[in-house]
Amino acid sequence: MARGGVNKAVVQIARNALLARGLHPSIDAVRVELGNTGSKSTIQRYLKELGEAEAPTPEMPLDEELTRYIASLVVRVQQRAEEALAADRAAFDRKQLAARQQREVEAAHLEHLQLAHATLGQARQAGLVHEQTLTSQLQACEVESQRLQEAHEQQLRLLEDRAGQIVSLEDKHRLTQEALDHYREQHLLQREQEVQRHDQQLQQLQREARTNRDQLLSKQEELSQLYRDLERMSGEQLRQHQETRRLEQALQSAQEQVQAADLEHQSDLRQMHAIAHKLTTLREKTKQQLLKQRQTQRELRSQTQQITQLQTLVERLTQSAPTGPD
Structure with a gap:
């Protein structure tokens, strides 16, 4: 069972990012791209499913491919924004706690x-x-x-x-x-x-x-x-x-x-x-x-x-x- 926050869509975004940079989307590379989160067996299973889904697929139109790529970028940006927001919220909570203690x-x-x-x-x-x-x-x-x-x-x-x-x-x-x-x-x-x-x-x-x-x-x-x-x-x-x-x-x-x-x-x-x-x-x-x-x-x-x-x-x-x- 995958850990919280690691799913197929996230693995797909990390795989596409590695491919866009010209890197091979191996299990370790994808796990590093995800911030060292998720088990290797889960990442391997998702990579296998993504590879099988892309193998027999005929060449799709350029618009659909751009739409999917943009959707993956939107998901990735949203994830990064949520992580930054969580970090800011934690920093704000620490400051508020320090002010309350003072x-x-x-x-x-x-x-x-x-x-x-x-x-x-x-x-x-x-x-x-x-x-x-x-x-x-x-x-x-x-x-x-x-x-x-x-x-x-x-x-x-x-x-x-x-x-x-x-x-x-x-x-x-x-x-x-x-x-x-x-x-x-x-x-x-x-x-x-x-x-x-x-x-x-x-x-x-x-x-x-x-x-x-x-x-x-x-x-x-x-x-x-x-x-x-x-x-x-x-x-x-x-x-x-x-x-x-x-x-x-x-x-x-x-x-x-x-x-x-x-x-x-x-x-x-x-x-x-x-x-x-x-x-x-x-x-x-x-x-x-x-x-x-x-x-x-x-x-x-x-x-x-x-x-x-x-x-x-x-x-x-x-x-x-x-x-x-x-």
Whole structure:
């Protein structure tokens, strides 16, 4: 049985072509003319049938012979055209497959970039939450600092009251000493006891004032630590913003490569434009959030300066407060 594509008409065309070139239509020559296809037994059988058909045939008219030759040429040209068309179709399929694979690679790369962008967005959101927590702690410290400052002022007022009492007692003692000379030693002893007692109270108040001042310094150190934490978070968010910009640039480059690789798929191109628009919106939102964060940092710096000024004022009041009679 002959293989697909090898029949009597094809063998006849190859035989006529060899005869036209002045060559003997042997089995091997015909098989080479057919492109090394078909079995030799099949070609031999067809050549035998063609030879037997042509042997007893009387000489045919020239028109009929030309018609048959032209028909054989038409069949041969049609076969060559079909082979060329099949080769072109196979090449086109290979190109289309390569383009489809390239598009899938670019789509996977785009998906990876989008996932990285989403991860950075989550990290930035966590940073904002941590910043809000630090802000709450700073506010609590400010309230505690205000309470300590009020307690310190109350201690200063108490010291002033004690000093006034000491002055009043000294005046009374002086008047009593002038009026009662015979009780001088007793009143002197009483005065010394009262002075000692008030000195002890004054020392106690001074110790409490130092304790409050140490607590105020501790709170100030905590505020400084919170400020350093805020600065560190700002640096981290700046690095995250720079990484986001780098990923956006890489995403834009990937979009240009996808557009260059697949100009014929307009639907995919519209989706890429939609993704680029979303990324632009996300970039604008990120800029707005960074501006808000910088504004918050400026406000925190201003509040820290105010706290420092208040602490300086408290220290000055503490240094200028009376320490009692000598």
